[in-house]
Amino acid sequence: MLNNIKPKEATAIINSLLGGVVPKLGVQHITVGRSPEIEAFVTSLDEVKNGHSMVKFWIGDFGSGKSFMLHLLNTVALKQKFVVANADFTPDNRLYANDGKAVALYSAIMDNIAIQTKPEGGALATLLEKWIEQVLTRTAEAQGIALTDIRDEKYLPKVQAAIMSTIQELTDVGGFDFGTVVMKYYEGYITDNDLLRRHALKWLKGEYRTKTEARQDLGVREVITDVNYYDMLKNFGRLFVSMGYSGFMINLDEAINLYKISTAPMREKNYEKILTIYNDCFQGKVSHLFINFAGTREVLENERRGLFSYQALKSRLAINKFETSEIRDFAQPVVRLMPLTHDEVFVLLQKLKEIFDFNYQTTIDVSDADIHAFMEELFNKPGANEFLTPREVIRDFLNILSLLRQNPGLNKQQLFSEVQIRDERPNESAVDAIEVL
The missing domain is CATH 1.10.8 (Helicase, Ruva Protein; domain 3)
Structure with missing residues (x-):
């Protein structure tokens, strides 16, 4: 029954599942009963490859396999030449904030960027260097400079100008600082200045907290914040597509932590951000972007604090009323994960x-x-x-x-x-009880 499983994958599967978490590697070897969902997902990937954008909500009971499904989607998307990133919502990571919690989510996404040759994440530097090599090749051809010479420091201004020009074409918001930081990365890349490269990566991953520090290290005036991080994600998506990748897929798990936000106004601001992303994707304002959310039925359907408490989302995420457990509609934004038989x-x-x-x-x-x-x-x-x-x-x-x-x-x-049944579900009624209106 085993099909070309690698020792590293087998170890990851066993150790992770014994620990009660989903393995990052090898999930395809333990997939059962999800063929219709995967077939529909591949169709959606094809649409995103062709320039569309997509948002999906994977909804199921606690422990039903939502996190597993997201990891399986990763495996499929990586094979389709997508850049993939995963992050969990936590009490300190969310979509909207004014105290650094939104940029913390952005940093988690950037830390976990993966490509097929680096499926475990940490691929941002690899992607930057691959893109820089492409710029070097185009610049050498345009300027009539030998590829063996283009890395010489005397050509640094020409390459930096090409980097900035390309970045400006790809970005809508924050392009100047984004381009300046990438130029700094290139400068560190050809001069073997690891510190400069680390500073550039730190900025690109949203880890600078003050403009003063960023200006001292990189000469830029802005940093990535709770306000502009979404624009930076869109910039990276365009960058990845310009490199030849099919698109940028972001998986956001544990949406229960948005549901648990205690203050109604802050919770609504996060749902409003989901609405913005949803509208951007389905109205064609962004391209080649695929965002997946995973949560419980309570997260979706609770009309007091779930997604359905935000009327604009409720109208968009209403389930096809003709769908049953036997007759499924995988084209709609919400995909219900049925229990395994x-x-x-x-x-x-x-x-x-x-x-x-x-x-x-x-x-x-x-x-x-x-x-x-x-x-x-x-x-x-x-x-x-x-x-x-x-x-x-x-x-x-x-x-x-x-x-x-x-x-x-x-x-x-x-x-x-001697096996015992335990109720491992979070106490959502207790969450309701502490709500501050």
């Missing part, structure tokens, strides 16, 4: 058993019949229908495999019977 869970556990054995170079004595017995024990326990999630099933199964690997004589059936 028992057959799909069985196939998933089979795959995990093979990956576990491959990772540890062993063969655990757990047969398909044992997997069935484990599932029967688990799904028949009180509370299973209400509280059991794929995350719990996976972690319990891998914990048992881990015990059996280290203690081969243990009784499997006894281990199966």
Whole structure:
């Protein structure tokens, strides 16, 4: 059943799932039951490649696989030559703020930029250098300078002029400072000035907090802030497309942390930012941009503090009233993630058993019949229908495999019977109780 899995991927899968988180690598090897969603997503990617932009909301119960789905989308998009970035909303990261929390989200996005050759993130410097090489080649051809000579410091002004000219063509807002910083990066690149390159990357990642510090280090007058970070994301999107990439995809998980914002005005400002992004994408104001949000049904549908509390979003995100669990509409902005069937869970556990054995170079004595017995024990326990999630099933199964690997004589059936159902959902009623109106 294993298909060309690499040892590094197997280790990432097992270690991450044992820790209760989604692996950054290898999610395609443990994907079951999401083929229709992926097919629709590939169609959307094709539209974005052709110049459109897209926003999708991946909605499901706690532990239903939303984060897994975003990582799977990453894998697919990277193969389609997209630049991809991931970030989680947290109490300190959000879309709108006036105290640095929005630019903190921007910094997290820039830190996690990935391309196919660097799928784990940290690819911003690689992309900058690739783009600079392209500018060098075009400048050498235009100026009649040999490629072997263009890096000479005497040609620095010509290359810097070409960088600035290209940046000005690509950017709408903040282009001058953006171009100046990229020129500084190039200067550090050809003079082996690592400090200058680090300062340029620091600015581009939104890590300067004062204009004074940025002016001292780079000679620019502005920094990336809560106000202008979205414009910078759009600038980077155009830059990536100019390099030959298909587009820029940004995945934003844990939208529950927007729902949890205690003050209604601040929460509405964040929803207003979502509306701005939504309108920009679907009205054609930006191109080649794909933004995915992931959250629970409560985050979407709660009319007091969820997305539906903001009327303009509610009207745009209303579910197709003709959709059922059997008849799906994947073209709409909201994609509901249905629970895995028992057959799909069985196939998933089979795959995990093979990956576990491959990772540890062993063969655990757990047969398909044992997997069935484990599932029967688990799904028949009180509370299973209400509280059991794929995350719990996976972690319990891998914990048992881990015990059996280290203690081969243990009784499997006894281990199966000792599995307990836990309610791991966040207490959203408590969130409602602390709301400050």
